[in-house]
Structure formats: structure tokens, C-alpha cells
Amino acid sequence: MRSFRRRLRRPSVVLAALAAIVGTSVPTFAAGPAGTSAEEAAFLSENDTAMTKMMDGMSIKPTGDIDRDFVAMMVPHHQGAIDMAQAELRYGHNEQLRRIAQEIVVEQQQEIVAMRLALGQTLPAPAPVPDQPTAASAPVPAHSMSPNNMHMNMQKEP
Known part of the structure; x- marks a missing residue:
């Protein structure tokens, strides 16, 4: 059950489940639409x-x-x-x-x-954000x- 709930949290899985229920195709953006x-x-x-x-x-x-x-x-x-x-x-x-x-x-x-x-x-301990240079952060x-x-x-x- 936990595994099922975890999968339902993913937008692509929710959209796919919705498409199956409704019977239509819904784009899944987690995988990336064409183009x-x-x-x-x-x-x-x-x-x-x-x-x-x-x-x-x-x-x-x-x-x-x-x-x-x-x-x-x-x-x-x-x-x-x-x-x-x-x-x-x-x-x-x-x-x-x-x-x-x-x-x-x-x-x-x-x-x-x-x-x-x-x-x-x-x-x-404070840590820089990934886009911030390490030298810029002071303790x-x-x-x-x-x-x-x-x-x-x-x-x-x-």
C-alpha cells in the first residue's frame, strides 16, 4: 500500500492513472512532452x-x-x-x-x-546553495x- 501511495505522489503516475480512468491521453510532463x-x-x-x-x-x-x-x-x-x-x-x-x-x-x-x-x-552547519560559490559562505x-x-x-x- 505504501508503495502505491508513493507512486501516486509522482505527477506522471497520477496523470497516467487519470488517463486510464477517463479513457483519454493526458501528457506526462515528468517524462517530458515531445519537443x-x-x-x-x-x-x-x-x-x-x-x-x-x-x-x-x-x-x-x-x-x-x-x-x-x-x-x-x-x-x-x-x-x-x-x-x-x-x-x-x-x-x-x-x-x-x-x-x-x-x-x-x-x-x-x-x-x-x-x-x-x-x-x-x-x-x-550553514551550507551554500548549489548555485552559490563555496568561498562566499562564511560560518x-x-x-x-x-x-x-x-x-x-x-x-x-x-
């Missing part, structure tokens, strides 16, 4: 990977602690948004959407930090990552 450029195929592949990782990460075993369970499900959800926004930054061309994607990365990172701090969890002490000054410690927009 898809290499850039579009790479973007779609990254998005499919991000969505699968997010949905798998959100499937948790309840602990009995509602707050911990909430954070355990929301962190992969927010990370999925970050991963999808980074794919837009890598492949997108619309400057307005790229700006929105940059904001998504920063805001979702801040919310992940805030949720972990609310539970008293330790923060992972950020965990004590400086309070909700009031997180915006100052997050990555700088280009």
Missing part, C-alpha cells in the same frame, strides 16, 4: 526529484509529540520549496519569477531555522540564528 528542450527536461527532472524527496520526507512515523511531528513534516515541505525554487533559478528566464524564487529560498530557510529553534533543536554561529536576526545571517541575494 522538450534539454534545459526543460533537466528542469522537469530536478522538480520531479524535489517533489519525490519532499513527499517521502513528509511521511513520518508519529512520535506522540504534535509539535515535533509538525516540524518533522514541515521541514521537508519547506526544503522541497527551496529545491524547486533553486531549479527555477538555474533554468528560468523570467526575472520576476527568478526574484520570487530567490525570496522563496531565503524565506523557507528562515522558517526552517525558526521551527528548529522553537523546538530547541541544534542547527546544521554562522548557531547562537546568532535567533528569529529576530535570521534575515541578517541568510544568504545574500545576487
